Amino acid sequence: MKLLFASDSFKGTLSSEQIIRLLTESAKRIFPECDILGVPVADGGEGTVDAVISVTGGRMRTIEVHGPLMETQVASYGIFNGDSAIIEMAAASGLPLVKEKDRNPLFTTTYGTGELIRDALEQGCRKLSIALGGSATNDGGMGAMRALGVRFLDAKGHELEGRGVDLGKVETIDVSGLHAGVRESEITVMCDVNNPLTGSDGATYTFGKQKGATEEVQKQLEHGMIRYASVMNACLGTQIDSLPGSGAAGGLGAALCGFLHAELKSGIETVLDLMEFDKLLESTDLVVTGEGRIDWQSAFGKVPSGVGRRCRAKQIPVIAIVGGIGKGAENIYEYGVDSIISTINGAMSLEEACLRAEELYSNAADRAFRLVRAGMRIQSKIK
Numbered sequence: 001m002k003l004l005f006a007s008d009s010f011k012g013t014l015s016s017e018q019i020i021r022l023l024t025e026s027a028k029r030i031f032p033e034c035d036i037l038g039v040p041v042a043d044g045g046e047g048t049v050d051a052v053i054s055v056t057g058g059r060m061r062t063i064e065v066h067g068p069l070m071e072t073q074v075a076s077y078g079i080f081n082g083d084s085a086i087i088e089m090a091a092a093s094g095l096p097l098v099k100e101k102d103r104n105p106l107f108t109t110t111y112g113t114g115e116l117i118r119d120a121l122e123q124g125c126r127k128l129s130i131a132l133g134g135s136a137t138n139d140g141g142m143g144a145m146r147a148l149g150v151r152f153l154d155a156k157g158h159e160l161e162g163r164g165v166d167l168g169k170v171e172t173i174d175v176s177g178l179h180a181g182v183r184e185s186e187i188t189v190m191c192d193v194n195n196p197l198t199g200s201d202g203a204t205y206t207f208g209k210q211k212g213a214t215e216e217v218q219k220q221l222e223h224g225m226i227r228y229a230s231v232m233n234a235c236l237g238t239q240i241d242s243l244p245g246s247g248a249a250g251g252l253g254a255a256l257c258g259f260l261h262a263e264l265k266s267g268i269e270t271v272l273d274l275m276e277f278d279k280l281l282e283s284t285d286l287v288v289t290g291e292g293r294i295d296w297q298s299a300f301g302k303v304p305s306g307v308g309r310r311c312r313a314k315q316i317p318v319i320a321i322v323g324g325i326g327k328g329a330e331n332i333y334e335y336g337v338d339s340i341i342s343t344i345n346g347a348m349s350l351e352e353a354c355l356r357a358e359e360l361y362s363n364a365a366d367r368a369f370r371l372v373r374a375g376m377r378i379q380s381k382i383k
Contacts, residue, residue: 003027003154004284005038006277008303010292010323013357016040022358023288023321027366030373038281042288043303044131044190044267049078051088052129055275056080063119065092065112068136068162069102076346077116084127085120086274089113089249090134093143095211103212105138105221106165107332110252114147121181129192129270130256132249138164138208138221139227141196141255149177164250167224175233175259181258189269190254192301195247197240197254198225203247211250225251228278232258268306277310286372287311288365289337291364296328299335308336319372321364323353341368 005023020038027034037132039055042048059082067073073092085339086264090096091244092112095103115131120128137143142162142308152160160166195206204213204222213221228251229241236258240246245264246254256262266368272278275338281287285296289307291298318337322329323343331341344353353360 001031001033001179002035002037002101002283003031004280005036006041006287006303006307007290007321008041008043008292010357011046013292013323013354014043016359018045018358019152019290019361020330022362023365027369029366030369033259034281037062039273039275039280041303041307043270043301043306044192045103045133046088046090048131048190049076049088050092052086052271052274053078053080055205058086061119061123062113065115067097067112068093068108073097075112075116075185077120079120079123079125081355083125084129084274085123085125086131087113087116087120088131089252090131092116092166093137094134095136095204096134099214101228103136104217105136105208105211105250106217107163107212108137108211109139109143109161109163110135110137110141110250111143111147111162113252114144117144118148118179121179121185126181126185128185129188129190129274132252133267135249136211137252138204138211138213138223138225138250140167140203140232140251141249141253141259142166142228144252145255147269148182148259150175151177164221164224167221167228169224170228170231173231175235178259184261186196186271187256187260187262189245189248189253189262189264190270191245191248191253191264193248194244196224197229197246197251198240198246201247203251206247207250218285229254229366252306266301266306268303272306272310277307278314281310281314281316284316287316287318288321288368289318291377292322293319293324293326294322294332294340295326296331298329299331304332304337305335308332309359311337312336321361321369323357
């Protein structure tokens, strides 16, 4: 029997690698002769680069970039298959990089993300996958594009820095200096939100508050974003601001699609494609996936639903072992997951559950594999 373990991490408690180890130990106890393959999986959020590099045998590259407040820092991205790169924008422009007291999207920039993209191009990468999410920014992607050679000019012809405060000052956009490598590249943006660039569901009003924007700051940013969108549309000859997902990462989605002609795709689907997950499923009898908490949102771009859909297409059963079960978790059954097993086996606080994470997961894995063995025995009697 061949088992494939493909679980997301349990944020703050168990890494994907730890989960693979615990599942392997448990499976060998119940099925000593089984064949096992374990791969870390992520959905385009935290851990995506590590997961792809681990499976593809790629390497990490660390460089000096500018952070959200233009401070000097180091950030890493992955290179694999010779000409492919995997980048998390949060590595250079993420919210955790800004102290809470300093969070204000008027003054943050995606410039560092642009530096990561530029470096990947200069390393010869021509297939780029960029994970959006966790940004500290609301600059419409101006900072990143500026790092790639695009110039944003005010009414006096002065170049703008590319921060949120500059959105309303954009008068013209000069794309003549855009990095030459862009024209030769295939760029995929991992994005699981459908928010447009502007409006009540846009970048500013949906995500601005969590980045430190007050109501007054949101008004200023939205006013500027509308101005920026108008100039960008005129420059590109498109209506990029209405594109679903253009509001992701404070508008970085719009800039990547508009200036770099990137394609927006589901994060988990992109990760599974990069890992060549369908090939890993060949001859597999059972897949175990999971995440820290499964609920109604898990059907929308999360690891269990992505893995479940791929397995359903090949008629492979899937078990999800999870830390907690929330409202609407049963929706995941429509996406190829056959059963959910929680690691929680009694009344306990979240703190206790986190402290006992390995023990609880191991116990849940044993229960899962024992049920599988029981099912196999039933099947043998039916035959």
